[in-house]
Amino acid sequence: MAELGSALRELVDAAVRTEVPAADLAAAAATARELAAALRVGGRGLLDVAAVDDPVAGERWYSPVYGPGSPVAPPLLVDSEGGGRVTARVTVPKALEGPPGLAHGGTIATVLDHVLARALRSAGRGGLTATLTVTYRRPVRLGVEHVLHAEVAATEGRRSTARARITTAEDPDTVLAEGEGLFVALRPEAAAATFAGVDHAPEAWTARP
Structure with missing residues (x-):
């Protein structure tokens, strides 16, 4: 899966840069x-979790942010320091371009949201994003290695706040x-409704007992 993901990222990069006739x-599209037809023969449903995934442990092979099997992930590489802190590295590719030569603002928000959530996970907390505030100070350029640092700032009941840069x-x-993100852990009944039809337990996003 990782090999296919890597090959498809190469294909995506080639596709967004090509100037061939x-x-x-048309031949490439065919x-x-x-x-695509060959891969769909063994496809899964829209709500089915991949066999290699473990959402509770944070293993999502097709995550659009870090998944090694995803054709659209940068991918983001995260190292958990424990205790509510993580460090990550990412090089934004051409496929996620906004202004010429620069990362799309939505891409920046996405990677920030992800490292904030991973900081919560490293602190043993769960939850979904309730609010996300992004402050853009300088351009994030394509093809340059960037480092992200995130840490949990405060926790109160089901709510947690984290900050990243x-x-x-x-x-x-x-x-x-x-x-800066506010994350709210779901109550069990809310988690059951939110993830209805999903064949994996939603502990990663629920309040701890």
């Missing part, structure tokens, strides 16, 4: 549809963007 584009690996003192 229209005839070559080949891509043939490959993005810098470049070469200049860790210059903050490019910051995020």
Whole structure:
């Protein structure tokens, strides 16, 4: 799955950069549809969790943020420091471009949201994003390795607040963007309704007993 994900990311990168003639584009599209048809033979339903996934442990192979099997993930590499702190590294590809040469603002918000949630997980907390505030200070450039730091700031009942920042690996003192998120752990009955039809337990997003 990781090998396929890597190959598909190469394909996506090639597709968003190509300037080949229209005839070559048509041939590539036909080949891509043939490959899609072959993969759908063993497909799963929209609510089915992949056999290799473990949502409670944070293993999501097709996550659009970090999944090694995902064709659209940057991917983001996260290292948990424990105690509510994580560090992550990411290099934004051409496929996630906003203004020319720069990461899309939504991509920046997405990776910030993810590391904030992972900081909660490292503290033994769960929850869904209730609010996310992003402050964009400087451009996040394509093809440059960036580092994200996130930590839990406060917890009260089912609510947790976490903060994160993005810098470049070469200049860790210059903050490019910051995020602050409020996460709320679901009550068991709310979790059951939210994840109705999903074939894995939703403990990762619920309040701890």
